[in-house]
Amino acid sequence: MNVINVTSKNRQEAIEKIIALGGEGIVRCIQCGACASVCPLARTGFTLNCKKLIRLIQTGHWEEMIEDPSTWACVACNRCTEVCPRDVKPSEIIFAYRRFQAMELAISTSATMSQMNLYMKGHAVFSEAAQLRQKVGLPPLPPTTLSDEKALKEVQTLLENSPMAELGLF
Amino acid sequence: MEKIGLFLGCNIPLKAPDIEQSIRKVFPALGVEIVDLVGASCCPAWGTAPSFDIDTWLALSIRNIVLAEEQGVDLMTGCNSCFGVLSEAKHLVDHHPEKRKVVEQKLALIEKQYKGTAQVYHVMHVLYKEIGLDRIAEKVKYTLKQLRVAVQTGCHLLWPSEVMQVKEQNPFYPTMLKELCEALGADAPHYSKLESCCGMGAMRSTDQEKSLSLAKEKLLCMKEEIDPDMIVTTCSSCYLQFDGAQKIFRDRGEIDFSIPVFYYTQLLALCMGFDPSEVAALSQTPREEIISRIQSKARMVKED
Structure with missing residues (x-):
């Protein structure tokens, strides 16, 4: 059976990786959704947006999204960072994940x-x-x-x- | 401010050089000399170094800012993406000593030094804050009275406000561009999607249809709510999107109207009497008719 088994070790690793790539705000995210409410990616129905990507990383998923192009559609408008009540800077997490994808050559x-x-x-x-x-x-x-x-x-x-x-x- | 360094970026000098020419014409006429930042590169664009390695991004951006420092001027750009990339880079380096150290080491490889003396401004900021609405209004030769414009400020001029030298009171209800258009005599009424994204940039290259859907939503909103004579923007990417996308929608039979698009300094240059074959000569959505209406005897408020 194909089941992804996520452990607390996976969660710890994913968070450490995103922090090293510039997304330190991830630890403060409580998934309130303010970012997604103003995000052009969410509005146009991309598979991932800031809130979803953050949740996936917080729950220990790291490599599963590597081929998803959503992050590359982010226009870096920073609406999310402006409205975030927890100073997560969601756009920086999108870019941090992009850096992981880019350095693995998962780019268009x-x-x-x-x-x-x-x-x-x-x-x-x-x-x-x-x-x-x-x-x-x-x-x-x-x-x-x-x-x-x-x-x-x-x-x-x-x-x-x-x-x-x-x-x-x- | 007697002079300022012009950071060109890529889109303006290579895709819409009439915007570059309009910037080069209006600033000296308004009393601010333009200094070229000779040897400047790409900012670098969001999809390049910032998407691969933070330190490489910062080194390339700061190198561009150093070119202004070396001439003792601040930096001004007309491209919103460049403005965002450079402002964020400067903010990061100025607020994180460890990043500054890394950047200084990288710049040493090319014998450059960062002092942090030059500020990063957008063309709109210099017009609004340094030159001011009154001085702009004084220079108007052809008034835009009774013409209605839909203003489009562009995302990177609004957020994140934390990194900017000049800020809108509320970036979700921006007013600077509206006031700049009103200084030319135009009406610039509110419309409900005023602050929404045009879809250009990374979204356009990743998923063209999703990107166009944002442009279309916004265009239809402008048309239905305020029926503008033209769209005026301070973002070169928004300019390219609204100018080019309208052609696509018309070719597909999805819209039956055409709204001319101007970058703000193009419109300002026309109002100041500059030659349209230099300052507003390249577009996919026709502008000839509105240009001849603007530069007509009936609108002349000042002789040469």
Whole structure:
């Protein structure tokens, strides 16, 4: 029989992991639901939202949600963090869980492209814009990493000296 | 404030450079010089470093803020996502000495130093707080009298208010953008989904239909409740969503109307008499008609 058996050890581990990834507020959550009442993910019916994700982690589930893309739809609007009466900062828990997913490469193709763009161009959102820019009277390249090799090298150095470099995304 | 560093981000310079041009036109005309933050990168976007590793995120964000510090100016961005990412990064680093230490070590790799002297502002904050409604109203050449706008502030300008230098009295009933539009002569009435999310950003790239459903709900709410002549936003992502999504809905036969969309500084630039072929030239939802109505003799309140 396929049964997930959750023990207090699982619960402890899941909470420790989310705290290490930046979600320390999880210990204060009493599941009041204020966050979900203002969450765009809840409104549009994603499988997970801040409140649900927190409950699953609090009850010791950690790897079960790894392939769920809901966390990646979070727009980081921070309504949840604004209204939370317990200072849980639910958006930080969503992002902490994303960091677990990301470092296991449980990410979408579009997210993969952004990391490559960030490393190669210094811009996560990149498209050739010279024509558009000139049309409105601007120089073909903006004064960013796109026109400054030394600056791009600095960004690459920071990325190369990061755990992200071990993932083979750039 | 005599000058300020302009942080461009990605969407504005690469997808909507007419917004960049409108920012570059209006600020000097209002007495604030724009300084380029040469060599700035992506903020970095929520879906990149902040979703992988906190310290990498903080180092990349703080590097961008340091570029302003080095020139002795504060930083201003027109992109809400950049504003959120940079504000949160600065707040984290300034309130957690252990994070600051890690960031300083990372910045040492590229011979940069963080002092913490530059503040992070959004374009809307500088217009509202530093320049002020009166100075803006004085510069209006074409009034928006008897035109109705639906305002869309954008999430990252509102929450979490804890990390922001300039705050709305109640971020769930924001008023700054409304007042900025009223300074141009427009009516900016309340509508019931005023503060709701447009669905852009991460939701759009994860589930397009769910994202569009939020945009449509909000559009229909605006149309039914206040029937606006245009949508005015201070968020480049909301701008792209409302401009682009309307085309999708029209192509699918889901809506039978078209509401022009402007980023606030585009509208301000038009009211100040700047050339629309530079400051409001790129959109999927047509704007020509409303632009010629705005820049018409009948609306002129001031000669050159």
